[in-house]
Amino acid sequence: MDADLSRQLLEQVNLALHQATPLRIQGGNSKAMLGRPVAGEIIDLRGHRGILNHDPSELVLTARAGTPLCEVEAALREAGQMLSCEPPHLGPAATLGGMVAVGLSGPRRPWAGAVRDMVLGTRLISGQGTLLRFGGEVMKNVAGYDVSRLMAGSFGCLGILTEVSLKVLPQPRQCLSLRLSMAPQAALIELQRWGQQPLPISAACHDGEALHLRLEGGEGSVGSAHERLGGEVIDNHYWHDLREQRLPFFDDPAPLWRLALPTASGLLDLPGRQLLDWGGAQRWLKSSAPAALIREQVAKAGGHATAYAPGDDSSAPLSPALLRYHQALKAQLDPQGLFNPGRLYADL
Numbered sequence: 001m002d003a004d005l006s007r008q009l010l011e012q013v014n015l016a017l018h019q020a021t022p023l024r025i026q027g028g029n030s031k032a033m034l035g036r037p038v039a040g041e042i043i044d045l046r047g048h049r050g051i052l053n054h055d056p057s058e059l060v061l062t063a064r065a066g067t068p069l070c071e072v073e074a075a076l077r078e079a080g081q082m083l084s085c086e087p088p089h090l091g092p093a094a095t096l097g098g099m100v101a102v103g104l105s106g107p108r109r110p111w112a113g114a115v116r117d118m119v120l121g122t123r124l125i126s127g128q129g130t131l132l133r134f135g136g137e138v139m140k141n142v143a144g145y146d147v148s149r150l151m152a153g154s155f156g157c158l159g160i161l162t163e164v165s166l167k168v169l170p171q172p173r174q175c176l177s178l179r180l181s182m183a184p185q186a187a188l189i190e191l192q193r194w195g196q197q198p199l200p201i202s203a204a205c206h207d208g209e210a211l212h213l214r215l216e217g218g219e220g221s222v223g224s225a226h227e228r229l230g231g232e233v234i235d236n237h238y239w240h241d242l243r244e245q246r247l248p249f250f251d252d253p254a255p256l257w258r259l260a261l262p263t264a265s266g267l268l269d270l271p272g273r274q275l276l277d278w279g280g281a282q283r284w285l286k287s288s289a290p291a292a293l294i295r296e297q298v299a300k301a302g303g304h305a306t307a308y309a310p311g312d313d314s315s316a317p318l319s320p321a322l323l324r325y326h327q328a329l330k331a332q333l334d335p336q337g338l339f340n341p342g343r344l345y346a347d348l
Contacts, residue, residue: 065097103153
């Protein structure tokens with residue numbers, strides 16, 4: 001960390017500890033619609049930015065948490081590389097730390113892994129007002145590796161991320177997107193069948209009318225798959241619009257829900273409109289139905305539902321056993337409940 005900013009952040013945290021004042025951790029604030037409202041003094045990390053190390057030959061990048069996500073992706077593009085999980089920005093101010101904190105992944109996630117799979121190491125300020133380091137900058141350095149991955153999706157409840165080291169991947173040599181007219185149920189069946197075959201699929205989404213596929217890899221494998229699958233060639237920008245929720249589906253004024261389901265799940269009988277992403281493992285739902293009804297139907301299918309609007313019931317409830325694990329971890333890293341209290345659950 002920059003020495004001056006490090007001292008400022010530590011001073012702010014230790015003052016908050018002394019005064020028992022909760023802190024609301026903020027980056028670009030592009031994911032403010034997720035989770036419960038947080039009351040507390042704002043601690044803003046946007047000034048703590050910059051790429052510290054990028055070694056294209058080692059496929060590793062390290063940057064400060066406040067670094068804009070677009071800046072990180074621009075540096076990687078210049079080196080012919082990418083963030084494999086294709087994280088959504090949902091706004092121009094999205095930061096690298098926010099990407100890890102919310103743990104959201106884009107269309108490539110089932111085929112290339114999630115945000116947590118990219119994290120090699122982190123630096124953070126704990127709830128005791130100390131600087132901690134977990135993991136490192138190479139896959140072989142596994143000391144504290146699992147703790148680093150716990151930061152993905154923690155919504156800032158475990159500590160203030162100050163620095164992140166990530167594994168990155170080369171950009172595919174060839175990318176081709178297709179549109180195939182078929183019903184949603186037929187698409188789910190075909191995707192299950194194709195998943196058992198060596199096809200270079202890296203994204204699959206059904207919008208209610210047609211199945212959209214992305215093929216990535218070598219020119220030969222992509223061309224061969226296209227000949228086999230057929231379909232109309234479409235602009236690759238479709239996946240960017242899906243990732244950033246800019247498709248016409250998202251213009252519907254009804255509340256937005258994200259449904260996470262087992263891969264082999266069939267269609268769900270829910271009021272509203274659905275968009276099937278991740279080959280069916282992630283469903284976007286536009287519905288004004290009661291939260292209890294949506295969660296009940298999704299739970300019956302073995303999944304969980306998250307509301308894309310701030311509120312007390314935005315996150316799926318935890319089982320008593322899982323809640324105890326969360327509370328125990330919170331007690332170790334943030335014993336006074338200083339950071340983002342209640343952002344995920346009222347009891348955290």
